[in-house]
Amino acid sequence: MSEANAISNNTPMIELKxxxxxxxxxxxxxxxxxxxxxxxxxVICGPSGSGKSTMIRCINHLEEHQxxxxxxxxxxxxxxxxxxxxxxxxxGMVFQHFNLFPHLTVLENxxxxxxxxxxxxxxxxxxxxxxxxxxxxxxxxxxxxPGQLSGGQQQRVAIARSLCMSPEVMLFDEPxxxxxxxxxxxxxxxxxxxxxxxxxxxxxxHEMGFAKTVADRVIFMDEGQIIExxxxxxxxxxxxxxxTQTFLSQILGH
Amino acid sequence: xxxxxxxxxxxxxxxxxxxxxxxWLRTNLFAGxxxxxxxxxxxxxxxxxxxxxxxxxxxxxDWVGNSREACTSxxxxxxxxxxxxxxxxxxxxxxxxxxxxxxxxxxxxALIAWLIxxxxxxxxxxxxxxxxxxxxxxxxxxLGGMFGLDHVPTxxxxxxxxTLTIAAVGIVGxxxxxxxLALGRRSKMPLVKGVCVxxxxxxxxxxxxxxxxxxxxxxxxxxxxxxxxxxxxxxxIGIMLFxxxxxxxxxxxxxxxxxKGQSEAGAALGLGYWQRMGLIVLPQALKLVIPGIVNTFISxxxxxxxVLIIGLFDVLAIIQAGLTDSDWLGFAIEGYVFAALxxxxxxxxxxxxxxxxxxxxxxxxx
Ligand SMILES: Nc1ncnc2c1ncn2[C@@H]1O[C@H](COP(=O)(O)OP(=O)(O)OP(=O)(O)O)[C@@H](O)[C@H]1O
Ligand SMILES: [Mg+2]
Numbered sequence: 139m140s141e142a143n144a145i146s147n148n149t150p151m152i153e154l155k156x157x158x159x160x161x162x163x164x165x166x167x168x169x170x171x172x173x174x175x176x177x178x179x180x181v182i183c184g185p186s187g188s189g190k191s192t193m194i195r196c197i198n199h200l201e202e203h204q205x206x207x208x209x210x211x212x213x214x215x216x217x218x219x220x221x222x223x224x225x226x227x228x229x230g231m232v233f234q235h236f237n238l239f240p241h242l243t244v245l246e247n248x249x250x251x252x253x254x255x256x257x258x259x260x261x262x263x264x265x266x267x268x269x270x271x272x273x274x275x276x277x278x279x280x281x282x283x284p285g286q287l288s289g290g291q292q293q294r295v296a297i298a299r300s301l302c303m304s305p306e307v308m309l310f311d312e313p314x315x316x317x318x319x320x321x322x323x324x325x326x327x328x329x330x331x332x333x334x335x336x337x338x339x340x341x342x343x344h345e346m347g348f349a350k351t352v353a354d355r356v357i358f359m360d361e362g363q364i365i366e367x368x369x370x371x372x373x374x375x376x377x378x379x380x381x382t383q384t385f386l387s388q389i390l391g392h
Numbered sequence: 393x394x395x396x397x398x399x400x401x402x403x404x405x406x407x408x409x410x411x412x413x414x415x416w417l418r419t420n421l422f423a424g425x426x427x428x429x430x431x432x433x434x435x436x437x438x439x440x441x442x443x444x445x446x447x448x449x450x451x452x453x454d455w456v457g458n459s460r461e462a463c464t465s466x467x468x469x470x471x472x473x474x475x476x477x478x479x480x481x482x483x484x485x486x487x488x489x490x491x492x493x494x495x496x497x498x499x500x501x502a503l504i505a506w507l508i509x510x511x512x513x514x515x516x517x518x519x520x521x522x523x524x525x526x527x528x529x530x531x532x533x534x535l536g537g538m539f540g541l542d543h544v545p546t547x548x549x550x551x552x553x554x555t556l557t558i559a560a561v562g563i564v565g566x567x568x569x570x571x572x573l574a575l576g577r578r579s580k581m582p583l584v585k586g587v588c589v590x591x592x593x594x595x596x597x598x599x600x601x602x603x604x605x606x607x608x609x610x611x612x613x614x615x616x617x618x619x620x621x622x623x624x625x626x627x628x629i630g631i632m633l634f635x636x637x638x639x640x641x642x643x644x645x646x647x648x649x650x651x652k653g654q655s656e657a658g659a660a661l662g663l664g665y666w667q668r669m670g671l672i673v674l675p676q677a678l679k680l681v682i683p684g685i686v687n688t689f690i691s692x693x694x695x696x697x698x699v700l701i702i703g704l705f706d707v708l709a710i711i712q713a714g715l716t717d718s719d720w721l722g723f724a725i726e727g728y729v730f731a732a733l734x735x736x737x738x739x740x741x742x743x744x745x746x747x748x749x750x751x752x753x754x755x756x757x758x
Binding site for chain 1: 659663
């Protein structure tokens with residue numbers, strides 16, 4: 139299939155090497171080094187404005203970095219749009235505000251990219267889409283428009299839409315923080331299931347329960363740097379840096 | 393006594409909101425005494441003001457005949473219009489060849505009907521034919537000079553057929569050019585952006601009359617003398633470019649209203665720039681600015697009559713020319729009222745159709 143699969147399974151899925159990024163004078167990412175193995179599940183947390191979104195958005199080039207290297211599935215990121223699109227086809231992304239296409243039905247949302255990017259026949263794309271919608275338990279809403287669904291339902295559609303491209307990596311940027319409390323669980327359930335199936339996942343979230351259940355590693359960021367990374371048990375019980383301790387006491391405190 | 397019912401209560405009808413004409417009148421015009429008095433006064437004033445118009449246009453009017461002698465009553469003499477009907481529709485198009493114009497009109501009407509009636513199938517293919525095939529077929533039929541059709545130079549075109557030609561070319565041409573300009577103006581490439589900004593601001597800054605004058609008087613100065621460039625063609629290009637600048641700004645307003653997340657979601661799914669624009673951003677942006685687009689179409693339609701200043705005879709110019717005919721002096725009111733009516737019918741139809749489209753495209757998101 140894709141070039142990425144041809145590479146041995148031992149090569150990392152994602153490699154960030156000495157990644158630096160500025161917005162004007164503002165140094166938003168500082169010397170980020172991160173290696174994600176195939177099938178690894180990583181949770182990223184940190185205070186607001188610490189650069190979490192910026193970092194994962196660099197991985198599919200929604201943001202451009204100025205220094206350092208990004209390698210995704212063995213493909214080196216450059217400015218070449220062909221290469222960027224090749225990487226994007228292999229990397230799914232779920233946004234805080236769902237970003238479903240409101241003028242298309244749920245099914246059309248899911249089929250758009252398979253049809254136009256992977257050039258699948260419509261019939262086949264719809265069949266695959268229905269399977270994924272089934273998996274996120276929303277197949278019965280396939281003919282509705284996103285505006286007619288609840289937030290939790292929309293986010294599950296967004297996950298299904300990404301999965302329809304059969305990506306090897308899924309990026310989540312605070313997928314539950316725009317949701318009402320009673321809908322958070324239905325989305326987290328889908329994500330846990332996905333994690334258990336062995337998907338490589340990078341997940342910016344403050345849902346610590348989720349981190350404890352599925353994460354292989356938790357990463358704490360502050361002021362554009364990775365301050366600490368550890369297995370969830372260690373991370374929550376013995377945070378090493380003071381900043382991590384303060385952060386944890388704040389989010390677990392209430 | 394039992395605390396529950398033995399039978400289900402029959403389902404009740406929801407309260408009836410509209411009870412025919414009487415019900416409508418009662419709720420809207422005659423709800424309460426003050427309301428009723430105001431309604432009566434307004435109706436009385438309206439009748440007093442409108443009555444002379446109705447009297448002039450219909451009751452006291454002359455409808456049949458073919459010369460001035462038929463105009464005997466006090467009201468309007470519509471015989472003036474019917475006597476000049478052929479010129480109003482075809483301009484100076486040779487009489488023997490007018491069937492060619494009729495065919496174009498017929499295809500035009502059929503296409504519009506096909507695209508408007510929701511039940512008819514194959515909208516996409518019909519639409520593509522309307523945008524590409526139809527202009528070519530019409531151009532061949534109207535102009536001739538090929539396939540054994542006699543050549544009819546554009547200086548003989550006139551009347552309604554000319555008005556519709558200019559309006560259709562302007563509308564069909566200005567929208568896509570405007571969309572490209574709007575996208576270009578938002579481009580990250582400085583050169584593309586610069587060119588689009590300059591283009592838009594230039595055309596928006598000059599009056600259409602100047603554009604038409606430049607197209608007819610100045611352009612020939614710049615192109616080699618032996619390269620004969622049709623006057624109508626020049627006007628069409630000028631009108632298209634002029635209105636595309638307005639269209640660009642309307643479309644840009646729509647593009648700005650679409651959240652960045654939409655394009656980002658498309659990018660994350662691997663869609664390229666043109667796919668993102670064509671499949672995600674533009675469908676939403678254009679839908680949002682349908683009122684603005686149609687408003688521009690309506691302005692364009694009405695401003696086609698400005699071509700009379702470069703010697704092209706559109707519907708208004710033809711009617712106006714008819715007023716100076718010594719047999720028909722003194723029918724200016726009939727002439728102008730009829731011209732206004734023609735413009736109004738087309739513009740009002742566009743306006744209604746746009747409202748209909750807007751409702752149909754509503755997918756329930758805010
Ligand atoms: N387009 C931009 N231009 C300038 N500064 C920006 C831009 N986008 C983000 N920033 C700044 O970069 C910093 C990091 O932003 P980022 O969105 O990555 O933070 P975050 O960790 O995801 O925070 P949050 O938890 O609030 O989502 C913030 O201080 C933000 O103000
Ligand atoms: Mg963020």
